[in-house]
Amino acid sequence: MEPGAALDPLDLKLLQALQLDGRAPFSRIAQVLGVSDQTVARRYRGLRTRARLRVLGVTDENRLGRSSWIVRLRCTPDAAEQLAGALARRPDTSYVSLNSGGTEVMCTMKPRSREARDELLFDRLQRTPRVTSVSAHCVLHPFYGGALGLLNKADALSPDEEAALRPPPVATATGPVALDADDESLLDVLRHDGRATLTELQTATGQSESMVKRRLERLRSTGVLYFDVQHDAELLGHEVEALLWLTVAPASLASVGHILAEHPQVPFAAAVTGQANILAATLHRSAGDLYTYLSEKIGALEGVQSVETALTLRRVKQLSYEPRRTAAP
Structure with a gap:
């Protein structure tokens, strides 16, 4: 398939399957879709190239008792690219865009503490050269x-296919979930590659296979960890x-x-x-x-x-x- 070619129905089914469960084994996806494991693996590799597909682990800040913020910054035209790049490199931002006119930068920020939030909003951004205004908006309810x-919403999968691929429901929240250092090290790997194998997770974190499995199950079942599919919208x-x-x-x-x-x-x-x-x-x-x-x-x-x-x-x-x-x- 040539770069830029339109996605066919099987590509769309695979994308929706991964959105439902980013760590679903290719064998399970293949069985549900009625194709071979090799076909699913080949299509996945093709989408990695053509659509810049990536499956990434994401933390739900609400489950951790944290707030997310959306920040709008207006700046002079010559500063927008540099400012957006600097914000994108921060580990506490999850989305950064250049908007209408090239003088507005918007970012979604997930500070881990009130001090980290205040340091960025009230200190660093306010003192950034050529930034003309800053407005911060707390996300109250998604x-x-x-x-x-x-x-x-793609409707590529049939209702039966979707039901077969949907992971177990997340438990009802009873309060903020606490993370320890081992949880954080596991999440750091998954933020870069949500489909990292158990062996890769063991090597990167120094944890045993059984511990990796237990922590993955806990993080997912509590809703702290979910997986998102990043791809070219075009x-x-x-x-x-x-x-x-x-x-x-x-x-x-x-x-x-x-x-x-x-x-x-x-x-x-x-x-x-x-x-x-x-x-x-x-x-x-x-x-x-x-x-x-x-x-x-x-x-x-x-x-x-x-x-x-x-x-x-x-x-x-x-x-x-x-x-x-x-x-x-």
């Missing part, structure tokens, strides 16, 4: 995102990415959020602090499709008082950072 990604026909900052009447906050979560265009929606109290990320085939979505879907939502639309020009970081490749001079 409506869609996290373990639920856009691929869950191969799924998503040429236009937008961030919608919605100002919603408080009485309509929950209803608007739940409706957004059902929209096939929405990979992420959450209630946040600030005048614009819902943020939704959306994906579209064209600018015309974005216009239709705004006018027909968003415009029809009762309680929406205003919406600010910012186009995403480029993702600099999505879960993990890879330096942008540039041509040799």
Whole structure:
């Protein structure tokens, strides 16, 4: 298959299967999809190249008793690339993008402590040259995102296939989950490769196979650890990415959020602090499709008082950072 070629139904099934369970063995996926193990492995390798597919382990900050923050920074045009790159290299950021006009950088930050949050928001960013404004928005309630990604809405799998591939349900949270140093070392490996083998996890962490298995099961069953599929959105026909900052009447906050979560265009929606109290990320085939979505879907939502639309020009970081490749001079 040539680079840039459209994905076929089996590719889409594989992507959705991995979104359901990022560590599902190829043998189980193959059995459910009715193909050989070798076919699934070959398709996976092809998607790694063509779609820059990566399966990454992600921690649910809510399960750890931590908050996530979305930070908007406006800066002079000559500073945006450098600022975005610096934020992307930080281990406490999970998403960084350059937005409309090339003068806005947005990042999702997951500080491990109040001190780490304050150091970045009130000290470092405020003193960064050519940053003209900083606004920080705490994520109050996610409506869609996290373990639920856009691929869950792909409908590539049949209901029976989806049921066969879905992992056991996560236990109901009874309070924050505490992590020890061995948990953290395991999570550090999975953040870079969610499909790292047991042998690779043993070697990297110095833990026994039985301990790795027990800790993996605990982290997953408590919902602390889930797996996300990172890939090029363009191969799924998503040429236009937008961030919608919605100002919603408080009485309509929950209803608007739940409706957004059902929209096939929405990979992420959450209630946040600030005048614009819902943020939704959306994906579209064209600018015309974005216009239709705004006018027909968003415009029809009762309680929406205003919406600010910012186009995403480029993702600099999505879960993990890879330096942008540039041509040799």
